[in-house]
Amino acid sequence: MGDQRAGIRELTRRTLLLGASASAIAAAGCAEAVTRHATSSRLAAISATPSERAHTANDVALLRTAAALENLGVYAYGSALHRVASGQMGPPPAVVMAFASQVRSHHAQHAQALNRILERLGSPPYTRPDPAMFRSVEDGLPAVGSIKELAIFSLTLEDALAQTHLRNLTALTDRAAIVTTAAIGPVEQQHVALLHINAGQFPVLHAFGPTDQARPVTDPS
């Protein structure tokens, strides 16, 4: 009987906590996301243990970091395509335009997939470019004067993406997040390889994917 009362008290406390966090998110301007996912996330939160909630919070932080980088990828390749097409780096090579268009599409699809998982975990989607790296892209791109320089410039972002996904793969606990991250990471590594070729560098530098350029989870905050 005592156990039952303790269980009811804990359930009530969790429901109140959930209501408080939902209010905070709504106040921050994310009412739509809260409405859409209130039921599923409420059920998940009520049934979650403190340990599970900690895992979910960590997964959300990791996924937001990855989504922020993917959004930056969409933005950066869009800007790069514009600059190449305008002839600012010489006659636009069709192969570079095709590659950049496709990679931009990949990053958009990755961002969508990661945001779907974020929403399922009860978090609003993260739709802005990574604020920590945004300025270097915004300031650095206009100084890029050739396709080779563009490839070198793009490598910084693609390395960060590939290595962040690989780091996340080992730290995530949600099954869908693991499966999705495992499917995205190698594709970013492929982007890296082809960029190395255009940068005049050997395309496959390591026998094992490194993680020293993975972005900290504090990036999107």
Added chain:
Amino acid sequence: MSTATFSKAQCVAALQTAASLETIAHSGYLSAIPLKQVRQAPQLVTQFNESAAAHHFAHLQAINDALGALGAAPQFHPDMKIADALTPLLARVPRAGLPAVLQAALYVEERLFATHTAYSMRAADSKQRALFGSIAGVEAQHVAVLRQAQVLVESGHERQIQLPPPHLVTIPPAAGTQPIPDAFAPTTLARPYREGAVGG
């Protein structure tokens, strides 16, 4: 392909299967290095061959180390199903030259890429997940580079296989899109996890 997590016994079998695939890849690249069709190709092809052989050997060692840490037997034998499938592809090399070399290499690399990706999705332990994931990205890079070389050779731009390609404006757009056709790594070519298990 299931994405259910591996039990410890399943993970051991998966590691042994991965090792058997790495053995095939390592020996395949080593045997390709002295081939006339490779020596006459652009120098980057030979450099890639040597580098990929070293990568696959490093993968084999790391996988067998992981098996040792689990108290399981290492796997040094090749995956015979893949070896058998590779035989007719290799027989084409003397007649077809570099395109056949690239096709044979891609046959193995695409299966390695898919297998490591699929296993990284299923590994329950973060150490094994990190190992499969870390290798999957490198196999993915091998695949992309080989596919780009394939497009360049098939379109008559073999001389563009250089760092960087000297005449980018002449290269067909397919060389920028065909190497990485999917936004998400496919796993349909992944090998069954018991295929290369010791005693399996």
